[in-house]
Amino acid sequence: MKLVKALKYIFWTLYNIWFYLLVLVSTVIIILPSFILMQITGAHYKKFYMGGVLWSDFILFGMGMFPRKDRMLKTEKNKAYIFVANHVSMMDVMLFVSTIRMNPIIFIGKKELDKIPIFGYIYKKTMILVDRSSNESKKKVFAETKKKLNSGISIALFPEGTVPDEDVELAPFKHGAFTMAIEHQVPVVPLSFLDNKKRFPWSYGGLVGGSKGSPGKLRVNIHDPIETKGMIKEDRVELSEKVRNIILNDLRSN
Numbered sequence: 001m002k003l004v005k006a007l008k009y010i011f012w013t014l015y016n017i018w019f020y021l022l023v024l025v026s027t028v029i030i031i032l033p034s035f036i037l038m039q040i041t042g043a044h045y046k047k048f049y050m051g052g053v054l055w056s057d058f059i060l061f062g063m064g065m066f067p068r069k070d071r072m073l074k075t076e077k078n079k080a081y082i083f084v085a086n087h088v089s090m091m092d093v094m095l096f097v098s099t100i101r102m103n104p105i106i107f108i109g110k111k112e113l114d115k116i117p118i119f120g121y122i123y124k125k126t127m128i129l130v131d132r133s134s135n136e137s138k139k140k141v142f143a144e145t146k147k148k149l150n151s152g153i154s155i156a157l158f159p160e161g162t163v164p165d166e167d168v169e170l171a172p173f174k175h176g177a178f179t180m181a182i183e184h185q186v187p188v189v190p191l192s193f194l195d196n197k198k199r200f201p202w203s204y205g206g207l208v209g210g211s212k213g214s215p216g217k218l219r220v221n222i223h224d225p226i227e228t229k230g231m232i233k234e235d236r237v238e239l240s241e242k243v244r245n246i247i248l249n250d251l252r253s254n
Helices: 002-041 045-062 092-100 111-113 121-124 133-151 174-185 233-252
Strands: 065-069 080-084 105-110 128-130 153-159 188-193 216-222
Touching: 002 045, 002 121, 045 065, 045 092, 065 092, 080 092, 080 174, 092 153, 092 188, 092 216, 092 233, 105 111, 105 133, 111 121, 111 128, 111 188, 128 133, 133 153, 133 174, 153 174, 174 188, 188 233
Parallel strands: 065 216, 080 153, 080 188, 105 128, 105 153
Antiparallel strands: 188 216
């Protein structure tokens, strides 16, 4: 029994280290050249985004993880949406991008992410970062969101706001994503990540041996777009609860 536990610990440690190596290597050989090319040529973000799809697929494949969608996206070409999903793993961003694929998305994330070497700088220049302690920052986020949506680029968010504690099934949703959807009158598309916590849970215990994890399939339940036309700001709470219940039901029936 002790030998089995020791072997598992060694595997989990190496598997975690391998993940960070994959992220580093793929960022240097895929994301960085795509970003530099975009800066030099002035190419549209949508071309840079295709590098993000390749980056995501590279990491997922390298980890031995294979996305399995329950259906195709029912989205229209060149139409913007707000995509939301549960947040349980460092694989969430990769699975998000790999799932959406041809419909370019921009993430709204915490400002602290800009401190990550290389990746943080690129993330800051290509995504929307928010300082939740600053009202001015929140106003800029809404302005940037409107600009992106008007250009046909969709927004991706994790409405829980952060990765909840390991024993939390699904944390309460913050209303920002739904306020944006209503304010800009764009549909909300819920996504349920069913296997990410099992395959590669957030590292609560640190890098070395902190996360468990194993290769395997990553199932995604894709739901129909929920229209927000005609809704007003006061409807954001009801919309938030509706979307949360959709994802929660998926997790509980998993």
